[in-house]
Ligand SMILES: O=C(COP(=O)(O)O)[C@H](O)[C@H](O)COP(=O)(O)O
């Protein structure tokens with residue numbers, strides 16, 4: 001049975017329970033109707049090509065179906081589960097976000113959303129802890145967990161990094177976090193940073209009586225990432241951080257498989273995501289990136305600051321809701337809100353995101369006029385004010401550090 005472009009368009013198609021259904025937003029290429037462009041997308045992302053084919057065997061059971069074609073540019077494409085290799089995120093993305101991103105049949109195309117069937121999700125581990133980290137590893141049962149990343153993000157010595165961690169932990173944050181581009185550089189070698197920072201963690205825990213921990217950036221070549229995750233676990237760390245986009249999904253899957261036995265949670269930084277999710281008309285949405293991250297098994301994921309802060313965001317609230325939704329029994333993911341946050345805008349952000357998040361601030365702590373510990377106290381006070389239902393200004397009457405932060409940064413987002 002032959003297959004040609006027109007065979008991939010079926011307006012009346014009813015997706016099967018096991019189909020992966022993807023929503024694309026497309027701008028048809030010159031001279032093509034929406035239907036013609038949609039058929040080409042379904043063809044190229046499953047098992048067709050530009051030339052009509054007449055294979056000996058019937059391969060139609062592996063073909064996608066474009067349906068729900070709307071004149072506003074949205075189209076849904078249903079992919080049979082048999083098209084995919086169970087448990088391989090690279091192979092799935094090579095289908096649904098591969099060649100079609102460059103097809104001339106569309107001027108622009110964006111993969112906006114996916115509906116994942118159990119036939120596919122069962123091939124992935126999902127998060128090991130999810131939101132349980134807030135209670136099983138940390139003690140943030142009824143408030144956001146707080147994190148900070150030392151700034152300047154790169155260039156501090158190991159001793160300075162560990163000291164900043166101590167000051168922030170004593171000031172009130174729960175988690176120290178390496179920045180996305182701090183890995184194993186000569187001024188702050190990985191192993192020394194881990195051991196010295198964890199020593200400071202233990203000291204801060206005993207002095208504050210609070211659980212503290214460290215999101216260690218293990219991003220590197222895959223075998224080295226596994227070795228670094230083992231090093232963290234061997235030295236008493238409970239978290240690793242992976243730059244999931246620059247490391248790649250196969251690498252994330254490898255690290256996740258190893259952390260299952262290490263009792264270590266994965267914090268996902270999304271550096272480089274904006275290369276393909278920032279433009280609303282082309283690329284792959286942050287919503288899909290969040291879905292891929294959850295399937296591959298991260299426990300925390302940066303999802304933006306709901307329009308506040310220094311970085312562009314896309315639907316932070318909607319994505320966070322999806323991360324908490326039921327996904328065939330897979331655990332949820334803790335959203336991380338970060339990027340230009342400081343105490344003066346924490347209430348606005350939490351009003352949007354709710355408090356089941358990790359609030360991360362770098363400059364908004366270390367840029368405090370009275371230093372890191374005061375900055376941490378100010379952020380903790382701002383989050384406490386949200387939980388107590390009082391204004392920041394009222395809270396600042398009993399928190400000098402918060403008063404100084406409000407004086408310095410006011411209530412506006414930085415640019
Ligand atoms: O280092 C920071 C924030 O530092 P600061 O608090 O000084 O702005 C993070 O890398 C960004 O939050 C990443 O962005 P996102 O969280 O949107 O992925």
Ligand SMILES: [Mg+2]
Pocket residue numbers: 149153179180
């Ligand atoms: Mg950073």
